Amino acid sequence: GAGVSQSPSNKVTEKGKDVELRCDPISGHTALYWYRQSLGQGLEFLIYFQGNSAPDKSGLPSDRFSAERTGGSVSTLTIQRTQQEDSAVYLCASSSPGRRSYEQYFGPGTRLTVT
Amino acid sequence: RKEVEQDPGPFNVPEGATVAFNCTYSNSASQSFFWYRQDCRKEPKLLMSVYSSGNEDGRFTAQLNRASQYISLLIRDSKLSDSATYLCVVNPTGANNLFFGTGTRLTVIP
Numbered sequence: 001g002a003g004v005s006q007s008p009s010n011k012v013t014e015k016g017k018d019v020e021l022r023c024d025p026i027s028g029h030t031a032l033y034w035y036r037q038s039l040g041q042g043l044e045f046l047i048y049f050q051g052n053s054a055p056d057k058s059g060l061p062s063d064r065f066s067a068e069r070t071g072g073s074v075s076t077l078t079i080q081r082t083q084q085e086d087s088a089v090y091l092c093a094s095s096s097p098g099r100r101s102y103e104q105y106f107g108p109g110t111r112l113t114v115t
Numbered sequence: 116r117k118e119v120e121q122d123p124g125p126f127n128v129p130e131g132a133t134v135a136f137n138c139t140y141s142n143s144a145s146q147s148f149f150w151y152r153q154d155c156r157k158e159p160k161l162l163m164s165v166y167s168s169g170n171e172d173g174r175f176t177a178q179l180n181r182a183s184q185y186i187s188l189l190i191r192d193s194k195l196s197d198s199a200t201y202l203c204v205v206n207p208t209g210a211n212n213l214f215f216g217t218g219t220r221l222t223v224i225p
Contacts, residue, residue, distance in 0.1 A: 026193050033212060035212075035215075040217075041217060042119075042202070042215045042216055042217040043186075043202075043213075043215040044158070045212040045213070045214070048212055050209040050211070056211045056212070059212065085192075091158055102147045102149075102162070102206045102213065103149070103161055103164065104213060105161065105218065106158035106159050106160065107158060108157070109158055
């Protein structure tokens with residue numbers, strides 16, 4: 001079946017501009033996660049959505065970052081007033097409810113470059 | 116202290132060799148453990164979950180040592196296609212997200 005999809009695959013933006021990254025999780029997966037991976041670094045958790053519950057925003061690095069998930073499916077991560085240190089690969093993952101809820105399946109990522 | 120620590124490598128091994136990676140985790144209450152594989156410029160993909168009793172999937176064996184808080188991955192009869200970065204991943208109890216190590220880079224040489 002279809003996996004997690006993300007768009008765009010690459011985004012180059014100028015410092016100070018806003019960007020929106022999109023994630024479409026696997027159908028039926030109730031949990032959705034955003035991570036980012038900087039060059040040579042491990043994955044850094046950003047935000048978690050589970051069903052209709054309030055999101056866990058504990059990983060967002062600053063108030064320039066926000067995310068929403070509409071209708072329990074598609075999610076958008078927004079970065080306002082981008083900075084060069086925001087350059088990274090932004091990865092979205094989803095997982096199914098139940099026993100294997102911690103097995104996460106990742107999308108291909110959006111490579112963000114802030115110039 | 117990081118939640119998950121791994122030796123970054125690189126490990127360069129010949130085809131057919133056996134190679135083992137370890138990682139340590141800091142939260143003793145962690146309950147879920149995984150190994151993910153990440154190819155260059157690709158997303159991480161779940162390789163296997165790690166169960167308390169240890170588990171095997173073909174050439175891959177994962178083990179968990181709760182007392183020492185480490186997880187291992189053993190790859191037997193290495194193939195060229197095993198070349199990748201292997202990520203040790205932990206879900207601490209009560210945490211919504213996974214904590215990823217920075218990965219161990221493996222290159223299998225012909």
